[in-house]
Amino acid sequence: MPTAPTSSLLKIILHHDLPASLVVFLIAIPLSLGIAAASGAPLIAGLVAAVVGGVVAGALGGSPLQVSGPAAGLTVVVAGLVTQFGWAATAAITCAAGVVQILLGVTRIGRLALSLSPAVVHGMLAGIGVTIAVQQLHVVLGGKAQSSLIDNVIALPAQLIAHHGHSVAVGVLTVAVVLVWPKIPRVKVIPAPLVAVVAVTGLAAIWMTDVTRVNLPDRPLQSLILPKMPEGPPVAIVTAVLTVALVASVESLLSAVAVDKLHRGNRSNLDRELIGQGAANALSGALGGMPVTGVIVRSSTNVAAGARTRASAIMHGLWIAAFVLAAGWMLELIPMAALAGVLLVTGLRLVQLAHIRTLRRHDELLVYVVTAVGVAALGLAEGVLLGLILALARVLYRLARATVTATESDGVWTVRIRGTLVFLGVASLVRTLRSIPAGAEVRVELTVDHLDHAAYEAIEDWRRGHIARGGLVEVHRTTPGQHSATLDGQQASTLEGRQASMLDGVREFEASADQIRPLLAKLAADGQQPEHLFITCADSRIVPTMITASGPGDQFCVRNVGNLIPPKGSDSSSVDAAIEYAVEVLGVKSIVVCGHSSCGAAAAALAADVPEGSGLQNWLRHLEPSVRRAVGMPDIIDPATGVKLSAADKLSVANVAVQLENLRSFACVREAEDQGRLELIGLWFDIGAAAARVVLEREPFLVRADAELSKITSNGTASAIATNPSSQ
Incomplete structure (x- = not known):
């Protein structure tokens, strides 16, 4: 500071x-x-x-x-x-x-x-939490904890059968207060452990001597x-x-x-x-x-x-x-049973x-x-x-994990290599390449996210030897999600100069989806459990998963012209349904409203030249409160560049704040936010700078997301943080 x-x-x-x-x-x-x-x-x-x-x-x-x-x-x-x-x-x-x-x-x-791997750290805390919880359960029940988790588990049935009267009442009541107190609106600012210990101590002093x-x-x-x-x-x-x-x-x-x-x-x-x-x-x-x-x-x-x-x-x-x-x-x-009750809940929360x-x-x-x-x-x-041993073993397994297949069609062999290709996988690679007949025409498709020198040398040595024996080899290198290029870079093709068809893109995705296919299979089997509802503009330049560096299943996304959230009851059933489903059924932890620079909806609202009676005009009427808000705001300065925002960009920032207010017209949103189960987040994405800004409702209206990895609360509204890849 x-x-x-x-x-x-x-x-x-x-x-x-x-x-x-x-x-x-x-x-x-x-x-x-x-x-x-x-x-x-x-x-x-x-x-x-x-x-x-x-x-x-x-x-x-x-x-x-x-x-x-x-x-x-x-x-x-x-x-x-x-x-x-x-x-x-x-x-x-x-x-x-x-x-x-x-x-x-x-x-x-x-x-x-x-x-350290987050999985190891969180697993360590979880193991400690379970140990504490089982240990303190004995004290809550009026008994004494054993020296180890196994001993505590073995002794638990006898502890449950035993009758310890007032100690059990003290422990159970403490746990109940700690769990229930945060759910009571307007009093949760007082720490639940303090309330539980004070209340139970008072009762015990009177009735449980x-x-x-x-x-x-x-x-x-x-x-x-x-x-x-x-x-x-x-x-x-x-x-x-x-x-x-x-x-x-x-x-x-x-x-x-x-x-x-x-x-x-x-x-x-x-x-x-x-x-x-x-x-x-x-x-x-x-x-x-x-x-x-x-x-x-x-x-x-x-x-x-x-x-x-x-x-x-x-x-x-x-x-x-x-x-x-x-x-x-x-x-x-x-x-002592009251302290054990507090520790029991603390352990379980780990x-x-x-x-x-x-x-x-x-x-x-x-x-x-x-x-x-x-x-x-x-x-x-x-x-x-x-x-740690298991985490390291999985890393080595992934490094060695490359899918190598060789198929023949009409006399042409196609070798497909996908995954991470390093020295650990060279033996399997060479074995597959040597199975191809001498003199054959071969196309090698490399769709890898990493290729080390040993693997490169293995492919190159085989290529020279196969050509020397009268064969033809064409090697194409592709990183997942990109178009192909030859290994030596002479025949690179990019989006500039040609427009790939949608079906070409679909086929390329299917060919390079091995890495995410297990994840998608799990999502298909388990259903969606997103952490966030992301509401943003339909603008083709906005890619929510790229802005937030998130993957499949992380976001429940709603897109419309101008990232608008008409207040509840404004005859916008699609947006209403998405918000209520995300909050009540999916149980998202946050709702992000993301505006952006060079917004066509904002420019159209300021120009007021939308055709009369059109669907666009009917929709953009929901922008009128944002226009009024923007008129009353001082100039907005970009925190990174120091440049004053244009009128349209200023409107798009004001619009994010207005849509956050509109979110609270939904009863489910208000209730979840009051209970601390939901956070409302305002972001504004500068397309040209590829940077996210946090939207506040007071000056400064924009805060750099890459410098503010925190929760910011202003005038009762929550705005928060850094979801752009550069900040992570």
């Missing part, structure tokens, strides 16, 4: 960061206690980590709006370390892991952590367990340090990237974030606290509460310290259906499942290692 004068910065802190810090402080206390309890750590260690994470990582980290503290993602790791080494040694391991993180940040390799409650030491500072050197094989100790450092780093960096998508400020400096997280872990471990990571739950709450600077995260840590020292007795009123659907579309679900099952059944390091 730009540097502000001292008075202005103080005003921002008081008006925005101070209220946000109080909200985050209230949600951080129950989560920190619950995570400490689930990890087998002293409860005070969770609060120490929350304080140090807020103050140290908040002050030194590279993600200003990220809030750090003990995280559910490390629960399984910490629990294993406590069992193996004891708490004091675990604190020392945390301290050493912090030093490793600092070294990773100083050596500027923080970004390398993001090269026999439940197990939080037990904090009378003198928190004197009761801290300081670190001591772990005892055991050096390999085990080093492995423990690296595991904590790497898992904490990956979780923090992923959280930082996710937080970047929620605000308009500067992007995170990932190397600095690692240094800040390392410093926090080193200090937390030295004070006997738990490991610290960036936490997406607290961070998203921080952004949603209006935080503008890192002061919010720092102050939230200070509030926790002050509360524990001055009013720790209040925490001892909280039933298994996200949206991630599963996305990975399934991209054929990465197997890696996700193997990682999740491995983490849950074998342990974090083992599960992640299994996932």
